Amino acid sequence: MTVDETTRTVTPARAAAELELKREEFRLAVRMGLIRTTPLPDRDEAVRDRGGGRARAPERRPVERAELDRLKAAPDFPDGLRERVRAVGAGEAAGLLSITPDRFARLARTGHLSPVRFYLNRYRSVIWLYVAAEVTSFGEEHPALLGGRLPAEVREREAAGEDLRARNWRSRHLALLLRGTDDPWVRAAAVASLLDPVQVAEVVDDPYERGHLDRLRPPPPPGFPVSGAAYEVAERLVRADDPDEILWHRVSLALALEEARAVCQAPHPGERPRPAAPAATEPEVVPVPVSDAGVVRPSDVAPAGGPVRRSAVRARARRGAPPPGRAAARAPGARRPGLLDRLRRSLPGRTGGGGGWGERRDWG
Secondary structure, eight states: OOEETTTTEEOHHHHHHHTTOOHHHHHHHHHTTSSOOOOOOHHHHTSOBTTTTBOOOGGGSOEEHHHHHHHHTSTTTTHHHHHHTOEEOHHHHHHHHTSOHHHHHHHHHTTSSOOSEEEEOTTOOEEEEEEHHHHHHHHHHOGGGGSSSOOHHHHHHHHTTOOOHHHHHHHHHHHHHHHTOOOHHHHHHHHHTTSOHHHHHHHBOOHHHHHHHHHTOOOOOTTOOOSHHHHHHHHHHTSOOSHHHHHHHHHHHHHHHHHHHHHEEOOOTTOOOEEOOOOSSSOOOOOOOBOTTSOBOGGGGOOTTSOOOHHHHHHHHHHOBOOOOOGGGSOTTOOOOOHHHHHHHTSTTOOTTOOOOOSOOOOO
């Protein structure tokens, strides 16, 4: 048995075998948070996986023996765990709801169900996969959508050509990436991975920071094509394409970077990340929260004097982050002003009743 007697962990392959899961099922279970893996020690995590400069993905980390015992102690093991990670195509999903594949596709395109995976077949057509348990739950919660004429709002969105499958998958994929790490630079890199490199360069001026984000960029999703026309199709699916979605991730990236810089600066070539200078006179940096859907909510980090106006945050994202500078270029002990401080200075005559972002639109 492949067990480390010191740390009481097993390899991912051994864990999948003991849990009676296929490789893809185990990977999905980890990404969904059903199976907790153990981060490697710093000395091992510093050695990037496969020499590509990226940290080891959560599903490639070891699993503690206690975690396996917890999962195997469930009364419905192993069938219950397998069912929670079973992914089905549109045809099988339609069968679970007892509706036609065409009606299921209409519901999926209008955002009622979110894909959990995709792959391209031999004809380079995109095949979306859904969690079977979520499909069944949707049918129980929304029986009116399974029969009769669809509501007018759904028909109007369909007539306008709306297709939210890729966008919902990106939102879900980002949430799964963020769930697997607490490192602020890795989290910022996850947000950046959904943006075109040109968009990232507009938000991140410092080339060393862009290089650091690129080294921490998460690996492509499982089954991602490596070259050819299929790669180009898949590449378009993993990049934000709607203007509103692009703006949202630009703002999320700017705020995530501010949090990362407060922890440590991006290293120069050959350097290790350096801790940020302690704040001697500045107020404490407020951590930037990230929602379960995988995006930073600017409304949650409004300054004490009042909420940040939406127009100012949009302008900040369009302009891109100002050059972060190096510690040597600032006075000793001085600390780079935070994003929220700069936003406050950019709002002349701001009062406590300024307009805020309001509620976040849920794309998942």
